[in-house]
Amino acid sequence: MGKPVVAATGIHKHFGALHVLKGVDLLVHERELVFVIGPSGSGKSTLLRCLNRLEEPSSGSIVVDGIDMLDRRTDINHARTRIGMVFQSFNLYPHMTALGNVTLALRRVGGKSKAEAEALGHAALARVGLADRALHHPAQLSGGQQQRVAIARAIALEPLVMLFDEPTSALDPELVGSVLGVMRELRESGMTMVVVSHEMGFARAAADRVVFMDHGLIVEQGTPAAIFETPQEARTQAFIGQIQRH
Amino acid sequence: MTPSWDRFLDTFFNAKVLAKYLPDIIDGVGVTIELALLVVASGLAAGLALAVIRSFGLRAVNLLIIFVVDVFRALPPLVIIVLIYFGLPNLDIVPSGFVSTWMSLALVLMAFSEEIFWSGITSVARGQWEAARSTGLSFAQTLFHVVLPQALRITIPPLTNRTIAITKGTALGSVVAVTEILGQASSAVSNSYNPSPLTLGAAAYVILFLPVVVLGRWVERKYAWKR
Numbered sequence: 001m002g003k004p005v006v007a008a009t010g011i012h013k014h015f016g017a018l019h020v021l022k023g024v025d026l027l028v029h030e031r032e033l034v035f036v037i038g039p040s041g042s043g044k045s046t047l048l049r050c051l052n053r054l055e056e057p058s059s060g061s062i063v064v065d066g067i068d069m070l071d072r073r074t075d076i077n078h079a080r081t082r083i084g085m086v087f088q089s090f091n092l093y094p095h096m097t098a099l100g101n102v103t104l105a106l107r108r109v110g111g112k113s114k115a116e117a118e119a120l121g122h123a124a125l126a127r128v129g130l131a132d133r134a135l136h137h138p139a140q141l142s143g144g145q146q147q148r149v150a151i152a153r154a155i156a157l158e159p160l161v162m163l164f165d166e167p168t169s170a171l172d173p174e175l176v177g178s179v180l181g182v183m184r185e186l187r188e189s190g191m192t193m194v195v196v197s198h199e200m201g202f203a204r205a206a207a208d209r210v211v212f213m214d215h216g217l218i219v220e221q222g223t224p225a226a227i228f229e230t231p232q233e234a235r236t237q238a239f240i241g242q243i244q245r246h
Numbered sequence: 247m248t249p250s251w252d253r254f255l256d257t258f259f260n261a262k263v264l265a266k267y268l269p270d271i272i273d274g275v276g277v278t279i280e281l282a283l284l285v286v287a288s289g290l291a292a293g294l295a296l297a298v299i300r301s302f303g304l305r306a307v308n309l310l311i312i313f314v315v316d317v318f319r320a321l322p323p324l325v326i327i328v329l330i331y332f333g334l335p336n337l338d339i340v341p342s343g344f345v346s347t348w349m350s351l352a353l354v355l356m357a358f359s360e361e362i363f364w365s366g367i368t369s370v371a372r373g374q375w376e377a378a379r380s381t382g383l384s385f386a387q388t389l390f391h392v393v394l395p396q397a398l399r400i401t402i403p404p405l406t407n408r409t410i411a412i413t414k415g416t417a418l419g420s421v422v423a424v425t426e427i428l429g430q431a432s433s434a435v436s437n438s439y440n441p442s443p444l445t446l447g448a449a450a451y452v453i454l455f456l457p458v459v460v461l462g463r464w465v466e467r468k469y470a471w472k473r
């Protein structure tokens with residue numbers, strides 16, 4: 001196993017009186033794909049959003065590639081360019097073309113010239129199979145294409161790790177495959193990934209480790225086979241049983 | 247032709263009076279345009295600046311902004327003009343009628359446009375902020391490159407309407423001796439004992455503001471991105 005890229009320890013998160021994360025430890029190694037499952041409201045999204053500090057953890061420590069994300073001296077904007085994030089609702093900038101979406105942070109944060117940024121942007125779009133859609137606006141793209149632009153926007157910054165929060169949940173079934181295809185290609189290229197998703201087929205095929213969360217805690221983790229075929233904890237068994245009936 | 251028709255024509259379309267005072271009205275148009283441009287530029291700039299400052303979420307600052315904005319939305323513009331024109335001289339600041347009118351209308355436009363800009367900023371989905379911040383853009387970069395362009399587009403129709411409504415308030419300057427269109431028309435009426443100059447004034451307002459309405463529509467269309 002490679003060196004740890006993400007090391008989150010003892011993460012707690014409160015929203016007012018609501019205790020959403022209750023001491024989560026998550027270690028993600030280089031080139032590893034960690035797949036996170038769990039019932040709605042168990043804190044999967046919150047955990048992911050704590051990793052790049054979109055959500056401020058109440059306590060705990062988060063170290064990404066040796067950089068303490070919670071240290072006030074850390075340049076959080078620079079640190080975030082090393083952590084790509086893909087959202088359920090794509091969140092593309094509607095007033096920009098696909099290329100504009102991909103090049104904005106390259107130029108403004110990465111300090112690339114317009115020409116450099118566009119070259120990198122075209123390369124990233126080509127990588128997600130959208131070389132011919134660079135000048136389209138999000139509204140002119142299908143959901144699957146929009147999500148692939150969102151992936152291109154993140155990978156163009158050459159992150160060390162990619163976080164996916166239900167990247168296919170908002171897609172029509174026939175468009176899911178194209179996004180999973182891109183994710184599989186990323187995985188094969190050695191990208192470190194944390195994926196929250198309900199795509200169990202993808203988990204079986206691509207995940208190194210499956211993490212089951214419930215009520216703000218990691219209940220159980222292991223290989224896809226271990227979690228899906230022989231879960232040890234009662235809550236895991238109940239959850240797996242439930243999703244397999246669908 | 248009935249006698250009353252003749253009287254109507256003489257009242258509103260007396261050719262001699264129209265011809266005599268046309269140059270004055272044209273001068274008035276110049277002053278109105280100057281005043282309107284100053285009000286629009288400074289009022290919108292100040293309103294946008296306040297909305298941007300408000301988005302940084304500093305509690306004390308925001309309470310102050312909200313207070314100022316509400317005061318200037320509550321006061322009738324004429325009251326503000328009179329307060330500035332007749333009140334400030336007591337503090338040894340003696341603004342002209344022109345400056346009083348400009349400042350008053352700019353403050354009113356600032357207040358209303360701040361609210362419109364602010365509602366535009368808050369209507370941009372949270373996911374836009376999150377996506378931008380997750381790629382490392384700072385708060386200010388996100389605001390200027392991602393949020394404001396979307397917010398401005400939403401605000402253009404209400405902003406155009408409000409701007410036109412407030413800019414027409416330049417006519418209030420006639421109360422404090424500003425020689426804009428209505429001021430010129432009014433003095434022409436009292437000099438000629440005939441209301442025809444008011445017709446000219448009304449025509450001048452239509453000629454002036456109709457293109458603004460059309461321009462507003464054009465800007466609205468230009469800002470629309472493909473959906």
Ligand SMILES: Nc1ncnc2c1ncn2[C@@H]1O[C@H](COP(=O)(O)OP(=O)(O)OP(=O)(O)O)[C@@H](O)[C@H]1O
Binds near residue numbers: 015018038047
């Ligand atoms: N900004 C917030 N303010 C208050 N409560 C929040 C906030 N974000 C999340 N929560 C609450 O925290 C809990 C965990 O939410 P989270 O979105 O992390 O769950 P999840 O596991 O991702 O669920 P799902 O599968 O439905 O996406 C939920 O009870 C949710 O209502």
Ligand SMILES: [Mg+2]
Binds near residue numbers: 046
């Ligand atoms: Mg979620």
